[in-house]
Amino acid sequence: MRLSRSFIPTLKETPSEAQIASHRLMLRAGLVRQTAAGIYAWLPAGLRVLRNIEQIVREEQDASGAQEVLMPTLQSADLWRQSGRYDGYGQEMLRFKDRHDREMLYGPTNEEMITDIFRTGVKSYRDFPQNLYHIQWKFRDEVRPRFGVMRGREFLMKDAYSFDLDHAGAVVAYRKMMLAYMRTFQRLGVQAIPMAADTGPIGGDLSHEFIILAPTGESQVYFDAAFEKIDVSTARYGFGSDQDLADFYTTMTTPYAATDEKHDEAAWAQVADKREGRGIEVGHIFYFGTKYSEPMGLKVAGPDGQMIVPHMGSYGIGVSRLAGAIIEAHHDEAGIKWPDSVAPWRAAILNLKPGDTACDTICEEAYTGLAGNALYDDRPDRAGAKFADADLMGHPWQIIVGPRSAANRRVELKRRMTGEREEVSVEDALARVLK
RNA sequence: CGGAGCGUAGCGCAGCCUGGUAGCGCAUCAGUCUGGGGGACUGAGGGUCGUGGGUUCGAAUCCCGCCGCUCCGACCA
Numbered sequence: 001m002r003l004s005r006s007f008i009p010t011l012k013e014t015p016s017e018a019q020i021a022s023h024r025l026m027l028r029a030g031l032v033r034q035t036a037a038g039i040y041a042w043l044p045a046g047l048r049v050l051r052n053i054e055q056i057v058r059e060e061q062d063a064s065g066a067q068e069v070l071m072p073t074l075q076s077a078d079l080w081r082q083s084g085r086y087d088g089y090g091q092e093m094l095r096f097k098d099r100h101d102r103e104m105l106y107g108p109t110n111e112e113m114i115t116d117i118f119r120t121g122v123k124s125y126r127d128f129p130q131n132l133y134h135i136q137w138k139f140r141d142e143v144r145p146r147f148g149v150m151r152g153r154e155f156l157m158k159d160a161y162s163f164d165l166d167h168a169g170a171v172v173a174y175r176k177m178m179l180a181y182m183r184t185f186q187r188l189g190v191q192a193i194p195m196a197a198d199t200g201p202i203g204g205d206l207s208h209e210f211i212i213l214a215p216t217g218e219s220q221v222y223f224d225a226a227f228e229k230i231d232v233s234t235a236r237y238g239f240g241s242d243q244d245l246a247d248f249y250t251t252m253t254t255p256y257a258a259t260d261e262k263h264d265e266a267a268w269a270q271v272a273d274k275r276e277g278r279g280i281e282v283g284h285i286f287y288f289g290t291k292y293s294e295p296m297g298l299k300v301a302g303p304d305g306q307m308i309v310p311h312m313g314s315y316g317i318g319v320s321r322l323a324g325a326i327i328e329a330h331h332d333e334a335g336i337k338w339p340d341s342v343a344p345w346r347a348a349i350l351n352l353k354p355g356d357t358a359c360d361t362i363c364e365e366a367y368t369g370l371a372g373n374a375l376y377d378d379r380p381d382r383a384g385a386k387f388a389d390a391d392l393m394g395h396p397w398q399i400i401v402g403p404r405s406a407a408n409r410r411v412e413l414k415r416r417m418t419g420e421r422e423e424v425s426v427e428d429a430l431a432r433v434l435k
Numbered sequence: 436c437g438g439a440g441c442g443u444a445g446c447g448c449a450g451c452c453u454g455g456u457a458g459c460g461c462a463u464c465a466g467u468c469u470g471g472g473g474g475a476c477u478g479a480g481g482g483u484c485g486u487g488g489g490u491u492c493g494a495a496u497c498c499c500g501c502c503g504c505u506c507c508g509a510c511c512a
Contacts, residue, residue, distance in 0.1 A: 012461065012473065013447050017505055037504065091436095092511080109512085143436065143510065157512060209512090284512065318512045352471060384472040391472090402471055412471090 001044075001345070002367075003377045003389075008045050009033075010389055021216050022327035023148030025336050029393045031323070038145025038153035045393065046323070048344035050156065053322050054135055056187045056341060057158045064180040064239055066131040066160050071113050073137050077103035079112040082296045092140045106139040111292050111314055114161040119298040122163070125308060127300070129169050131176075133160030135319060147218075149324045150280070156320040162313040165302070167289070170311035174206065174287045175245040177315040178252060181210055181283050182232040188322065189339025190214075190282075190329050193223050195257045197284065210283035210317075211259065214328035217278030222263055224255035225273035280325045287313040327394075330417070336394025337417045345375040347397035347433045348390045352383045358406035362426055366399055366411075369430045374399075391416065397433045 008030040017034075018024040026032050031046030042050055058068065077095070080086035094106040107113070114132060122130075135158045145153050162173035178194060185192035190212040197209040211221050230251055237244045256271045258264065259279065268274070290309045293299070302308040318325075323342075330337040340346065347370060351363040367376045375395065377386045383402070390398050400412040405423060413429045414421040424432070 009445085011446060015446070016441090016448090019506075034504090138512075140511075144506095144508095146506085151511080155512065159512090281512070316512055321512065350471095382470065382472090382474065384470095384474080387472045389473085400471080404471075 001375050003375055004379050006044060006375070008043065008375075008393070010392060018148065020147050020150070020328070021331050022150060022324035025327055025331055025392070025394075026148055026324065029336055032149060034148075038142055038151065040149055040152060040154075040320075045344040049323050049338075049342055050320060052342045052344075053188060053326075054156070054158075054319050057184055057317055057319060058135065060180045060184040060187070061133050061158065061160060063183075064131070064176045066133045066180075068134060069117075069132050070134050071107075071110050071117070071136060073107055073139070075105050075107045075110075075113055077105055079116055080105065083112045083115075083292050084295060085112070092142065094139050094141045107136075108138055108140045109314075109316075110134070110136075110159055111161065111312075112296065115292045115296045115298055115312070118161075118163060119293075119296065122298075122300055125165055125300050125302045128310065129162065129164045129173055131160055131162040131173060133158060133315075147324065149320045150328075152320065155318060158317040158319055160315040162315070163293075163298075163310045164312075165308055165310060167311055170287055170289070170313055171206075172242055172245060174285060174313050175249045176239055177285050177313070178208065179232065179237055179239065179245065179248055181285065181315075181317065182230075182252070183234075184317065185210065185212060185282070186232060187341050188326060189341055190326055191228065192282070193221065193227050193257050193279070194252050195221070195223075195259060196253075196262070206287035208253075208285050209281050210285075211279035212282050212325055212329060213277050214280050214325060215278055216328050217280045219279055219281075220260040220263075220276065221258070221279035222260075222268055222274070222276045223257040224271050225275045226255040227257065228275070280321075280328060281318075282322050282325050283315075283317045285313065285315040287311070331394070334388070335392035338394040338396055339417075340396045343394065343396050345395055346370070346373040347375075347399055348393065348395040349374050349376045349399045350383075350386045350390055350401060351376070351378055352386065352400065352402035354378055354380050356403050356406065359401050359403055362401050362406050362409065362411065365426060366401070366430060370433060373434070399429050399433070 010030045011028045014024050015027050018027055030043055031049065032040045032042055035041050077086055093108055096104055098104055137154055138157045139154050142151060142153050145151055160177065164170040164173055182192060192210045192212045194208040194210055197207045237248045256267055289311050293310050293312055299307045299309050326342060327336050330339060349363050349366050351359050353359045363376060367374055394416055396416055398414040400414060405411060409426050410423050411426055411429050412421055413424050413432060
């Protein structure tokens with residue numbers, strides 16, 4: 001993308017409504033635009049980030065054996081009456097009526113809908129286990145939306161739902177999701193810690209929330225440094241082995257980890273290598289047994305002819321929230337420092353002197369060589385403005401092409417995350433960026 | 436849902452108290468000079484002052500209603 005031809009409205013000044021770093025930077029870097037309280041439009045650069053996060057989430061869900069579906073944003077109130085949640089959900093649910101006076105709602109979550117879909121399609125115990133997920137917009141009419149996309153009213157969430165014949169099977173499904181989540185967050189460039197959690201309105205008796213570390217996080221978290229060394233790679237743990245999953249689960253749940261609400265000073269005192277900091281919740285997993293399958297009449301014939309009521313779990317990742325959370329974890333005074341995996345472009349090409357033949361030639365060559373992975377700053381602006389915008393937008397690499405070194409076919413390569421910079425040949429720069 | 440504010444040009448703000456035909460910085464456009472960390476100069480364009488009503492000779496300014504938004508707290512992917 002050529003910056004001169006793109007719609008990336010960066011701001012030099014901070015909009016007054018933005019209080020926290022990620023909100024300020026998302027607005028300043030031209031990623032999103034607020035359209036109403038807690039509701040955001042995603043602009044070209046922001047959408048690329050959102051899609052990158054979504055794709056990593058998708059790949060890890062698929063790897064765990066979950067299958068992607070897509071359920072609608074609008075649901076019928078009848079469905080929620082079957083589970084008994086329609087009256088209990090409260091003001092957070094956005095309710096309305098269609099032209100025929102039918103009661104509808106904009107879905108805040110999909111347990112009822114997936115249970116309804118699954119019960120009409122499943123035929124036998126042989127069909128189990130299953131895990132279905134989708135990545136869809138949700139709406140929760142928060143009393144007080146804030147922090148930009150971190151606490152919006154409309155947000156993109158990945159939610160998965162597992163179906164198993166018994167508790168033991170559901171526990172395996174739960175562990176698979178925990179493993180998939182750890183891999184997902186690792187790929188997204190953030191340190192995530194699973195912490196035992198309350199189950200809230202979803203219900204159930206086994207639940208963990210995934211907290212990622214960021215200096216500006218909402219809550220204080222305490223955890224054992226052992227979490228920093230856990231290997232969650234496919235080489236260490238496989239989805240196909242119940243023993244691996246059990247080992248993994250033990251490893252993830254044994255060291256101390258708690259948010260300030262559940263913090264236990266006595267247990268904390270026993271931890272040898274302590275870590276504490278601020279955290280943001282970006283995922284939450286629940287096992288809730290037959291809470292929905294029972295009232296909604298989901299049951300199948302077992303091998304002995306007896307009817308079985310399946311055990312379920314649900315697993316959420318806040319995709320749009322992650323865009324903000326990743327910025328909270330990776331930024332400085334100048335702007336965003338995107339991890340490679342989620343950056344809208346891998347590199348920015350800064351042409352410090354458009355019109356200079358050597359600069360123009362090298363920039364075009366780099367732009368073509370990076371094939372869609374680069375944002376080319378070809379604007380006729382001053383160098384300082386380009387540096388400032390590149391730092392603000394947070395491209396992992398900056399290929400700085402100036403007349404000083406361009407004559408020798410050399411460029412300056414800057415790594416945004418670390419601030420390191422070095423002069424290299426054009427070829428080396430491209431190879432490094434694409435590696 | 437309790438408390439506190441704000442709405443004036445794309446963004447950040449002043450003007451309001453004490454009513455008299457709207458201003459500053461940045462951004463934008465044109466030109467000149469510049470050219471490695473948001474440069475300088477000259478000129479130009481851009482505003483139903485959130486909205487409806489009221490008071491007044493006259494309302495951005497005073498009064499009332501409504502709408503929108505933000506912040507603090509309680510609550511939450």
